[in-house]
Amino acid sequence: MQHVTKPRRRKFISGAAAAGAAALGFPAVTKAQNAPISFRFQSTWPANDIFHEFARDYANKVNEMAGGQLKIEVLPAGAVVKAFDLLDAVSAGTLDGGHGVVAYWYGKNTAVALWGSGPSFGMDANMLLSWHEYGGGKELLVEIQKAMGVNVQSLMYGPMPTQPFGWFKRPVTKVEDVKGVKFRTVGLAIDMYTAMGAAVNALPGGEIVPALDRGLLDGAEFNNASSDLALGFQDVSKICMLQSFHQSAEQFEVLFNKAKYDALPAHLKHILSYAAQASSADMSWKAANRYSQDYIKLQKDHNVKFYKTPDAILQQQLKIWDEMIAKRSAENPLFKKVLESQRAFAERVGRWHGDTTVNYRMAYNHYFSRTTKPA
Numbered sequence: 001m002q003h004v005t006k007p008r009r010r011k012f013i014s015g016a017a018a019a020g021a022a023a024l025g026f027p028a029v030t031k032a033q034n035a036p037i038s039f040r041f042q043s044t045w046p047a048n049d050i051f052h053e054f055a056r057d058y059a060n061k062v063n064e065m066a067g068g069q070l071k072i073e074v075l076p077a078g079a080v081v082k083a084f085d086l087l088d089a090v091s092a093g094t095l096d097g098g099h100g101v102v103a104y105w106y107g108k109n110t111a112v113a114l115w116g117s118g119p120s121f122g123m124d125a126n127m128l129l130s131w132h133e134y135g136g137g138k139e140l141l142v143e144i145q146k147a148m149g150v151n152v153q154s155l156m157y158g159p160m161p162t163q164p165f166g167w168f169k170r171p172v173t174k175v176e177d178v179k180g181v182k183f184r185t186v187g188l189a190i191d192m193y194t195a196m197g198a199a200v201n202a203l204p205g206g207e208i209v210p211a212l213d214r215g216l217l218d219g220a221e222f223n224n225a226s227s228d229l230a231l232g233f234q235d236v237s238k239i240c241m242l243q244s245f246h247q248s249a250e251q252f253e254v255l256f257n258k259a260k261y262d263a264l265p266a267h268l269k270h271i272l273s274y275a276a277q278a279s280s281a282d283m284s285w286k287a288a289n290r291y292s293q294d295y296i297k298l299q300k301d302h303n304v305k306f307y308k309t310p311d312a313i314l315q316q317q318l319k320i321w322d323e324m325i326a327k328r329s330a331e332n333p334l335f336k337k338v339l340e341s342q343r344a345f346a347e348r349v350g351r352w353h354g355d356t357t358v359n360y361r362m363a364y365n366h367y368f369s370r371t372t373k374p375a
Contacts (some may be wrong), residue, residue: 057283182199226291245321320358
C-alpha cells in the first residue's frame with residue numbers, strides 16, 4: 001500500500017491565504033497598471049472642415065489600437081486656443097497635442113515652411129514625406145524645433161494634393177492681375193504672393209470667408225474643394241484658379257507635448273507613430289473620393305467656374321521662389337540646410353519618378369476626353 005502524506009494544516013492555510021490574496025489583489029494591480037491615459041488634443045481647423053475630420057480619424061485609429069490604455073479627445077480650433085497659438089499651447093502643456101501644418105509656425109523660424117511651401121524642387125507631397133522620413137527631414141525638423149525653443153514631438157503625415165492658386169472676383173490671366181489684391185495665404189507663400197503685388201494677410205481657415213464677405217479680402221487660397229465648400233468660399237466668390245507652386249506638396253503635422261510623449265510606454269509611442277502612417281494612406285484615399293465629389297458639386301450646385309492658372313504665372317512663381325530662397329538662405333542657416341537636403345533628395349528621386357511614371361492624363365483623355373479640363 002502506498003503511503004499518503006497528509007498536508008500540514010499550517011502550510012495549507014498559508015498557501016490558501018496567499019492564493020486568496022493574489023486573487024483579490026490581481027484585478028486592483030491590473031487596473032492601476034492600465035489606467036487610461038487621456039490626451040486633450042486640438043486641431044487648427046473648424047469643426048465642419050474635412051481637415052478636422054482627418055484629425056478625428058487619426059485619433060480614432062490611436063484609440064482603437066490602444067485598447068483603452070490611451071484616449072485622444074479631439075477639439076476644434078478655438079476650443080482652448082486660437083489656431084495659430086496651438087504650437088505654444090502644446091509646448092507649454094496647456095494642450096497635450098494637436099493637429100495642423102508646420103507652415104503655421106513660420107513666424108518662429110522660416111525654415112519650417114519648407115515642409116510644404118514652394119515647388120519642393122519638383123517633388124509631390126508623397127515624395128516630400130519620403131524625404132522627411134528617409135532623406136534627413138525628420139532630424140532637421142528636430143534641430144529647428146530646438147532652435148525655436150519648443151517642447152514638442154512632431155509626426156508628419158497626409159500628403160496633400162496640389163492646392164489651387166486661389167479664389168478671386170474674376171479670372172486671373174496674368175501676373176499683373178494679382179497686383180493690389182488683398183489676399184490670404186500663409187507661410188512662405190506670403191512672400192510669393194507679395195512679390196506678385198498682392199497685399200497679404202495670414203488668417204486661420206475659419207476667418208477667411210467672413211473677411212472676404214466684409215471686403216477685408218479680395219481673394220484667398222486655403223486648400224481643397226471639400227474644405228473650401230465647407231468654409232463657404234462659393235458664397236463669396238465664383239472663380240477659382242487651379243494649380244499653383246505656392247503649396248504644391250504640403251502635409252499635416254500631428255504634434256505632442258514632448259514631456260507627455262516621452263512619459264508614454266514604448267508600445268503607445270509606436271501606436272502614435274504607426275497610426276500616423278495608417279492615417280497618411282487613409283487620408284489620401286478619402287481625399288481622392290471626397291475632393292472629387294465636392295469639385296463637381298461646386299460646379300453643378302453653386303455655379304463655380306474653375307480655370308487653370310496660366311503657365312506664365314506658374315513660371316513667374318518659380319522665378320520668384322528662386323529669388324526668395326536665395327534671400328532666406330542668406331538670413332537663416334537652417335533654412336539653407338533644409339533646402340540643400342531637399343534638393344539633393346529631389347534630384348535623385350525626381351529623376352526616378354519622372355522617368356518611370358506613365359502619363360496618366362493620356363489614359364484619362366482616351367476614355368473621358370469630353371470632360372477632362374477646367375476652363
